[in-house]
Every structure is written in C-alpha cells, then in structure tokens.
Amino acid sequence: MEDITLGSLLDVIGELFSDEISIAVSNTKEYVYYRPSKRVDLKISVGDPVKEGTIAYKALDSRQKVSEFINRDVFGIPYHGMSVPFMHNGELEGCVTAIYPALTDGKSVVTLKTTDGWLPIPFSKVIYIEAKDKKTHVYSEVASGTHKYTLQEFEYLLPKDSFIRCHRSFIVNVNHIQMIYPDTHSTFLLSMDNGEQVPVSQSYSSYFRKLLGF
Numbered sequence: 001m002e003d004i005t006l007g008s009l010l011d012v013i014g015e016l017f018s019d020e021i022s023i024a025v026s027n028t029k030e031y032v033y034y035r036p037s038k039r040v041d042l043k044i045s046v047g048d049p050v051k052e053g054t055i056a057y058k059a060l061d062s063r064q065k066v067s068e069f070i071n072r073d074v075f076g077i078p079y080h081g082m083s084v085p086f087m088h089n090g091e092l093e094g095c096v097t098a099i100y101p102a103l104t105d106g107k108s109v110v111t112l113k114t115t116d117g118w119l120p121i122p123f124s125k126v127i128y129i130e131a132k133d134k135k136t137h138v139y140s141e142v143a144s145g146t147h148k149y150t151l152q153e154f155e156y157l158l159p160k161d162s163f164i165r166c167h168r169s170f171i172v173n174v175n176h177i178q179m180i181y182p183d184t185h186s187t188f189l190l191s192m193d194n195g196e197q198v199p200v201s202q203s204y205s206s207y208f209r210k211l212l213g214f
Contacts, residue, residue, distance in 0.1 A: 020039040020100065020160070022034070022040050022042065022098075023096070023097070023099070024042075024044055024096075024099065026056050026094050026095055026097070029050060030049050031044050031045070031049075031056075037099075038207050039101040039165070040077070040099055040100065041152075042075040042079065043075070053074045055067075056083050056095050059083035059095045060085055060095055063085050065082065065083070065084045067080075067081070079099050081100060083098075084096055084097075109122055110123065110126055110140075112144070112146065113147065113148075119142070123162065123173075124173075126138060126140045126158075126173050127141065127172075127194050128170060128196070129147075129171040129172075130169055131150070131169045136148070136151065139194065151168075158171065162174055164208060165204060166200040170198050170199065172198050174212065176193045177192060178193050180214070183200075187200055187201060187205055188205060188208070
C-alpha cells in the first residue's frame with residue numbers, strides 16, 4: 001500500500017465513473033493528472049497551467065464548487081464540467097474536475113455539401129458518419145454528402161442519446177441499426193437500415209456494449 005501513486009489511485013477511481021467523463025486534477029497552478037474519456041478529450045497534459053476561464057480556475061479562485069458550461073474558446077471544444085477545490089490544514093491545495101461532453105447547442109440538422117449545393121438533414125435521418133480520404137462523409141435516409149466538421153466535433157454536436165462513436169472512423173445513429181453481428185477479436189459489425197455495414201473496433205467495443213446494454 002505504501003507504493004501506491006496518486007496516478008494509479010485516480011485511474012482506479014476513474015473506472016468508477018462513466019466512460020463519458022474525463023477527470024483532471026490540479027494544484028493551485030498546474031495540472032498534475034489527467035484521464036481523458038471516449039466522449040470528450042480537452043488534450044490536457046500534466047504540467048499545463050490552469051487557464052483563466054476554465055472551471056478549474058474558477059473553483060480555485062472562488063474556493064467553492066463550480067458547475068457550468070464552458071464554450072470552445074478555452075480548449076477549442078465546448079464542455080460541461082464540475083470542479084471541486086480541496087484543502088489541507090486550511091490551505092488551498094488544488095481541485096478535482098469532472099469534464100462532460102457538451103450537449104447539442106440547439107441545432108437540429110446536419111447541413112451536407114452535395115454536388116448541387118447544401119442540404120439540411122434532420123439528426124433523426126442521419127444514419128452514420130465516416131471519416132475517409134481526409135473528408136467527413138455523412139450518410140442519411142435522404143442523401144449523402146460531406147461536412148466540414150471532424151468526427152470529434154460531431155461527437156459534441158450530435159445528441160448522445162442517439163449517436164455513438166464506434167470506431168476511430170465512424171459514428172452511428174443507434175436508431176438505424178438493424179442488427180449487431182459478432183466479429184473477430186471482440187469486435188462487431190453493425191447492419192444499418194440503408195444496407196451498409198459499419199464496424200465496431202476493439203477499442204470501442206466494451207464502451208459500445210455498455211451504452212447499448214448487451
């Protein structure tokens with residue numbers, strides 16, 4: 001027990017939380033630990049300073065728990081979070097921050113670039129999204145086209161109750177999955193209702209199973 005490190009202890013504690021939550025720990029000036037999640041990664045590195053405008057900065061400054069939405073101006077992506085400062089012998093020592101993916105900002109369509117122009121597609125009609133040939137391709141019930149957003153940006157835009165990242169190159173709308181087939185090495189193949197198949201990679205398979213409950 002004497003050899004346990006802060007990092008290993010926090011890794012274990014992190015396993016108790018949802019796969020959608022990232023965890024950051026800082027002292028009063030810089031981050032000393034960071035564990036990203038599948039759904040939101042602020043690309044924090046140990047040793048990075050606690051930036052003004054972040055939830056961690058606000059918690060340290062106020063010495064109180066802070067919970068709010070932070071826009072993309074700080075880390076390049078929007079997020080929700082909660083930060084709680086901790087004390088020792090009455091002195092402020094740092095804070096622990098839980099980082100959640102931002103919910104959709106009110107948009108309800110994905111606007112595709114097609115050969116004829118731009119076509120708004122309701123979220124519900126989007127079947128899956130694929131990163132291929134340095135472009136983001138969106139496949140829907142109505143049409144297919146490209147979009148300027150990356151898959152990571154789509155993860156924060158799309159409603160998380162319907163869309164799941166299942167592969168480094170794919171996001172799927174679970175409402176369009178017809179069947180889930182086992183594949184090699186603990187992976188799966190998704191049969192979508194447009195006749196296409198989408199892979200679930202090994203790195204996302206346990207997360208995918210947990211979210212769909214099987």
